Amino acid sequence: MELSKEEQAMLAGEQGKATQKAMEILVALGTIYGAQRMIPVTSVQIAGVSYDNLGEAGLHFLSEMAEGGGRARVLTTLNPAGMDVENWQALGIAADFAEKQTQVIDAFARMNVLTTCTCTPYLSGNLPHFGEHVAWAESSAVCFANSVLGARSNREGGPSALAAALTGHTAAYGMHLDQNRVPQLTFDIYVDLQGNDDFGALGRVIGEYLQALEGISVPFIRGVGDATLEQLKSFSASLATYGGTALFHMEHITPEASQFSPPEPSVTITRGDLAAAKAALTSGDAGEADFVSLGCPHLSIKEIARIAELLEGKQVVKEFWITTARPTKQIADRMGYTAMIEASGAKFAADTCCVVAPIKGRFKALVTDSAKACYYAAGKNQFQTILKPFDEVVLAALGEPRVEMEP
Numbered sequence: 134m135e136l137s138k139e140e141q142a143m144l145a146g147e148q149g150k151a152t153q154k155a156m157e158i159l160v161a162l163g164t165i166y167g168a169q170r171m172i173p174v175t176s177v178q179i180a181g182v183s184y185d186n187l188g189e190a191g192l193h194f195l196s197e198m199a200e201g202g203g204r205a206r207v208l209t210t211l212n213p214a215g216m217d218v219e220n221w222q223a224l225g226i227a228a229d230f231a232e233k234q235t236q237v238i239d240a241f242a243r244m245n246v247l248t249t250c251t252c253t254p255y256l257s258g259n260l261p262h263f264g265e266h267v268a269w270a271e272s273s274a275v276c277f278a279n280s281v282l283g284a285r286s287n288r289e290g291g292p293s294a295l296a297a298a299l300t301g302h303t304a305a306y307g308m309h310l311d312q313n314r315v316p317q318l319t320f321d322i323y324v325d326l327q328g329n330d331d332f333g334a335l336g337r338v339i340g341e342y343l344q345a346l347e348g349i350s351v352p353f354i355r356g357v358g359d360a361t362l363e364q365l366k367s368f369s370a371s372l373a374t375y376g377g378t379a380l381f382h383m384e385h386i387t388p389e390a391s392q393f394s395p396p397e398p399s400v401t402i403t404r405g406d407l408a409a410a411k412a413a414l415t416s417g418d419a420g421e422a423d424f425v426s427l428g429c430p431h432l433s434i435k436e437i438a439r440i441a442e443l444l445e446g447k448q449v450v451k452e453f454w455i456t457t458a459r460p461t462k463q464i465a466d467r468m469g470y471t472a473m474i475e476a477s478g479a480k481f482a483a484d485t486c487c488v489v490a491p492i493k494g495r496f497k498a499l500v501t502d503s504a505k506a507c508y509y510a511a512g513k514n515q516f517q518t519i520l521k522p523f524d525e526v527v528l529a530a531l532g533e534p535r536v537e538m539e540p
């Protein structure tokens with residue numbers, strides 16, 4: 134790899150031990166992936182924040198990097214932690230876990246990382262523009278950034294994202310290069326998509342299709358009439374989870390789609406495919422579920438407003454977590470949504486989510502609108518899962534009979 138004078142100085146340890154370690158990580162990755170050079174990045178999103186995933190070894194690594202003088206050189210934000218930083222007791226988080234989680238967050242703060250603790254950094258001030266090179270971890274956010282924003286990021290891991298933050302660089306390979314952003318397979322969608330659950334189910338269908346094909350990872354998607362920000366974040370999360378996908382093009386919706394002709398032949402996705410994916414994501418009964426959560430990826434303020442509207446004057450009968458970024462919750466506080474939601478007995482779980490919190494085995498079955506949450510709830514936390522449309526998830530928390538949907 135060709136390194137600039139500044140990059141060589143970092144590698145030689147002239148800018149401190151942590152920066153040296155960071156550059157070593159980037160050079161090793163660049164070498165593995167055949168990068169010719171480094172490129173500067175303008176923002177970083179770091180994942181691997183929950184102490185539940187990091188453990189003692191991860192905390193030790195972060196503390197060492199902070200003590201070694203590591204400081205973020207570019208805008209750097211943080212993924213959800215294992216707890217609501219301000220309200221962990223109400224969520225049943227153990228005090229010893231909270232202490233370790235606090236040490237993790239403090240280590241990041243010492244490195245000038247903004248402790249935003251959200252997987253939707255683009256809703257909290259980390260919003261790269263078209264063509265901007267960034268280094269993000271958190272697969273859902275990477276897929277959203279590449280596809281919906283037209284920024285350029287590989288799917289970084291926790292250490293490589295931190296390394297990019299501490300050096301302001303990343304190795305130029307993968308999604309940073311034009312040739313890897315060309316769509317490889319067209320999907321024609323012959324189904325009317327409604328809510329987050331539909332978009333999540335579509336992500337699963339396309340993701341699993343791509344997983345089965347070697348070397349095909351960038352889909353071109355036709356036939357989706359329109360999509361909201363919330364639906365696109367749900368789709369990005371699901372496609373990244375089930376397909377390992379970092380980039381999709383959606384005709385008339387994502388910014389790079391018009392640069393390409395849809396590759397031939399195409400795969401047709403029907404209502405039956407979507408129904409089968411939804412059925413596969415549901416392994417329990419909503420009536421018997423003991424846990425309800427919305428906010429995977431983290432909720433937008435528009436979604437929180439809708440929850441407040443549905444819960445106003447009512448009482449939930451199940452444990453119901455509303456997961457979002459702290460800044461979004463602060464808007465909800467100001468607008469009175471928080472008071473309405475909390476009066477119902479539902480709980481805000483800001484800074485965290487139902488996947489990264491240490492709740493394995495604590496509940497029997499989760500009701501959610503998120504295909505990604507279903508995947509991890511079943512795999513990591515060993516819950517049964519029930520995928521439902523957004524409004525019906527709220528109804529499930531209220532113990533109200535479900536709204537019958539068209540077959």
Ligand code: F3S
Pocket residue numbers: 212213252273370428429430431456485486487488489505506509
């Ligand atoms: Fe975000 Fe947690 Fe889902 S990090 S994408 S809410 S699994």
